[in-house]
Amino acid sequence: MIKFFRKIRQKMLIENKFSKYLIYAIGEIILVVIGILIALAINNWKENQKLRNQEITYLNNLRDDLETQINMLDIYIDYENIIIDHSNDIIEHYELNEGFKNMDSIFPKLNDLTTRWTFSNANTTLLQMLNSNQINIIQNTKLKEELIGFNQQIDLFTRNTNINNTNLVDNLTTGTFISSGGFASYGNSKRMVQKFNDFYPFQNKIINDDDLKKILIQVINEPKNKLEIANKITYRNTISSLQKSGNEAIKDKAVQLLQLLNEEIELHKK
Structure with a gap:
C-alpha cells in the first residue's frame, strides 16, 4: 500500500502536476490522521472494555465479601443475644431469690460473661481497592461513595469493638466473673x-x-462481692446491648449496600 502511494506521488511529480500532487498529499495526510484516530479509538475502546471487565470482577467480589460480612454479623448478633439473655436470667434469678442462691443452673450463665467475640472486617476486596486506589474503577458515583462510607463505618466499629473487649470486658469484668463464677465447678452453659x-x-x-461449691456460695454472697458482681453483671449486659446495636446497624448498612451492588451488576449484564 505504501509503495502504491509512493508511485502515484512520483508520477505526479514527473508529470509536473504540482497542484494535483498537493491536493493528493493533503488527502493522504488526512487519511493517515483518520487512520491514527481510528486506531486510538479502537485502543481506547479496548482499554475501556478492560476496565469495565475489571469493574465487573470487583463488583462481584465486593458482593461476595458483603454476603460473608452479613453472615458474620448474624453470628456476632446471636452471640451478644446469649450474653444479654444470660445476664438477664442471672438478674431475674437474683431478684427472685434475694441473692445468689440455688445457683446450679445460673453459674454456667455467669461463666459465659467471661467470654467476648471479636469483630472481623470481611470486606477484603474493598480494602484492596482503597489501598491501591482502584476504587475509581467504579463508575457509579453513589455506589462508590457508599462503599467508602461503609469502610469508614466498619473501620471505626472494629476499633471500638477491640478497645471495648480489652478495656471493658477483659480488664474490667472477666477477672471478677472467673474468680466468683465457679468456672472450675460448672464451666460454660450448653x-x-x-x-x-x-x-x-x-x-x-x-x-x-x-x-x-459450698465455699463458692459463701464467697459470692459476701456483701462486698455481691455488690461488685451485681454491678458487673448489669454492666456486661449494657456492653453487649450496645455491641448488638452496633452490629445491627452495620448489618442494615451492609444489606442496603448489597442491594446497590446487585442493581449495578444487573446493569452491567444488559
Whole structure:
C-alpha cells in the first residue's frame, strides 16, 4: 500500500502536476490522521472494555465479601443475644431469690460473661481497592461513595469493638466473673459451648468437688462481692446491648449496600 502511494506521488511529480500532487498529499495526510484516530479509538475502546471487565470482577467480589460480612454479623448478633439473655436470667434469678442462691443452673450463665467475640472486617476486596486506589474503577458515583462510607463505618466499629473487649470486658469484668463464677465447678452453659463449637471445638474441664461449691456460695454472697458482681453483671449486659446495636446497624448498612451492588451488576449484564 505504501509503495502504491509512493508511485502515484512520483508520477505526479514527473508529470509536473504540482497542484494535483498537493491536493493528493493533503488527502493522504488526512487519511493517515483518520487512520491514527481510528486506531486510538479502537485502543481506547479496548482499554475501556478492560476496565469495565475489571469493574465487573470487583463488583462481584465486593458482593461476595458483603454476603460473608452479613453472615458474620448474624453470628456476632446471636452471640451478644446469649450474653444479654444470660445476664438477664442471672438478674431475674437474683431478684427472685434475694441473692445468689440455688445457683446450679445460673453459674454456667455467669461463666459465659467471661467470654467476648471479636469483630472481623470481611470486606477484603474493598480494602484492596482503597489501598491501591482502584476504587475509581467504579463508575457509579453513589455506589462508590457508599462503599467508602461503609469502610469508614466498619473501620471505626472494629476499633471500638477491640478497645471495648480489652478495656471493658477483659480488664474490667472477666477477672471478677472467673474468680466468683465457679468456672472450675460448672464451666460454660450448653448454649455457649454449642456456639463456640460451631467454630472452635472445645469442652470444659470440670472439677467435681462439693466443698468448692459450698465455699463458692459463701464467697459470692459476701456483701462486698455481691455488690461488685451485681454491678458487673448489669454492666456486661449494657456492653453487649450496645455491641448488638452496633452490629445491627452495620448489618442494615451492609444489606442496603448489597442491594446497590446487585442493581449495578444487573446493569452491567444488559
